[in-house]
Amino acid sequence: MKIVADQNIPALSDILSGAGTLSYFSERNPSQEMLADADALLVRSVTAVDKELLEQAPYLKFVASATIGTEHVNLPLLQERGIAFAHAPGANAQSVGEYVLCVVLDWLSNKSVYSVDEIDVAIVGAGHTGRAAGKRLQALGFNVHYYDPPLCKKGVKFVHDHWQRVLTADIISCHVPLTNDGDFPTRHLFESTALQSLHSEQLLVNASRGAVIDNKALLDRVVQGERPSIALDVWENEPDVLADLVPYIDIATPHIAGHSLEGKVGGAVMIANALLAHFEMPANKELADVLPKIDWPELDAAMLTSPESFNSWVKEHFNIHEDDKNFRLHGLTRDGFDSLRRNYRKESPRREFINQVVTCHNSEQYIQFLQLGFRARQIA
Template identity: 40%
Template sequence: MKLLADENMPYVQELFADWAEVVTCPGRDMTPEQLRDVDVLLVRSITRVDEALLANAQQLSFVGTATIGCDHIDTDLLARRGIAFASAPGCNKVAVGDYVLAALLKVAEHKGWQLAEKTLAVVGVGNTGSQVAARARALGMKVLLCDPPKAQLDPTAFVELAQALTADIVSFHVPFTREGQHATWHLLDEPAIAALHGEQVLINACRGDVWDNAALLQRQQGSAPLTLVMDVWEHEPAVLAPLVPHVLLATPHIAGYSLEGKARGTFALYCALCELQHRAPSMSPEQLLPPPAIAAVHLHDTLDQALIARLVRLVYDIEQDDQAFRAALGKPGFFDDLRKHYPQRRELGSLQLINQNQAAQELGFKVSLPVADS
């Protein structure tokens, strides 16, 4: 069996090399010729799996994407050709929750806010949106949930988009769709952007085309700019460079790029292929991960916003990602290079807080109480 995988997917060799010939390459540069004798294809969101890519893929029997979203996969084509398909829903939801928590704390520092006094609207309450909502509640924030498809089943639990866009902070976590009743292309369009007031904060950690970047630039160049956190960009890997100086935190689509999240994504596809081939999985995700650099911290102070910010930076410093983005902006291939060479990042759950309670756990940390002396 020959397996072709995106070179940015970790642990492919560890999971598949004992039963497949493993070949890796840049995900954005995969060609039909490379798939001529491939049985298994493993991709991430930057690879468009369509008729053109699969033109020569006569042996292909399985396609897996180590992502939640599947808008880059022509699943109808796979079904017609009898090619099995698997994705990895939820694999990076914890990492995105960590990313947005780090962003919220940076926004609060920048604006002099106490987050417990603010309202956060989560637009799209799936795997990642639910994580973000839980972190915000743990910070004491009021949380509004906006998810039109889910609202059809339980209208009382959700608000309309218009109300969500009145919140102090609005975080987007929707799939990307161009058609249908709930299409998300330019969900945040020029009229919606123009109607926002200058103290508001917008966060996008889903898909770049959900926001009209040109309209955002026009707004940011005016007299009442917004505070923006942008992990994703319209027309990736191209970036509207003039917008970047007007963004508080700018990163290259890495919100879900924790080591744990990547491992879960690859492992989900490993399990799917094992099931298809009637093999018993011989490894677990825990066996793949190295020990964290800092495994535990003893705390004796109250867990307030300032201390939470210090603890988050101990595991993940979002400002380093922002600085790397700005330093590389404009260089040929900078966006994909940053993703390819992204430093190892652990999730907050890799850090155990000793002498802490449920609130710290809801923020994403591992917690434990000290053992009393006998």
């Protein structure tokens, strides 16, 4: 079997050892020569699996994307051609949740007076990443609610469909797929009218898809002044970023919210196992089998009880301002943006909070640190 894969999907050589010949491509798309005899194709969101690509791959039987989103893949065309498909929903959800938590903690650190339980958080989209972000903020005491009209229409109880409640929230965090049609399209969900309604005491975060926020309308809004605080990890038309918008963004990063090592390897494990299962081969690798071990010193919960101490620990393990700085220096060109994503923290990969053991002295602490994503351990 001939497998063609994006070289930025980690651990494939280990997981797929013995499954066939594995060839890697380094650009956005594999070459025509690689596709000509490929049986399986493993991609990330930067590769468009469309009619043009598929016409170059006459023997293709399986496609997988190591991402939660699928808008870069022509799913009806795959089905029409009898090509199986798999992706990795939830693989990087914890990573995105931690990114949002870091953004919110940074925003809070610039406020002199606040009461967390009075801060209203609207999570837009109650899927894997939305819930991962929401439960972390809820663990810190924020008042979190979920806006998700499709789930609301299905009768799911913990979500709502009140758009005005979103626009008046203190913190708005976007976690939706990019859809162009249907009852609830998300492209330009935040258009000019919605953006004009936001004010300087709010925080707007987008770690979903760039075009969920109309970037040109956002630029028109922020140049007016009295703008909300804004954190963007995704950009409309990326890797072609609207450079004039960047100076107005408080935290700007190159689509790396889900790029923890756990998130990337987790996606690789999911799609590799799906490939093996499709071709009826043993699929027995788990995330722990391929992740490098890490040894962080155990902490007592008392050391992380204040917002200041917790924020200090977070900055030590995931300083989001390093990514912001690199983006502003190198990410405003097409090649620069792609390079930052491709080479993200290669020398010192970002690791998730689950690697930190926290000793808890009561059930309240234990539950809180579990929700925050740590490896909580309760003692008598």
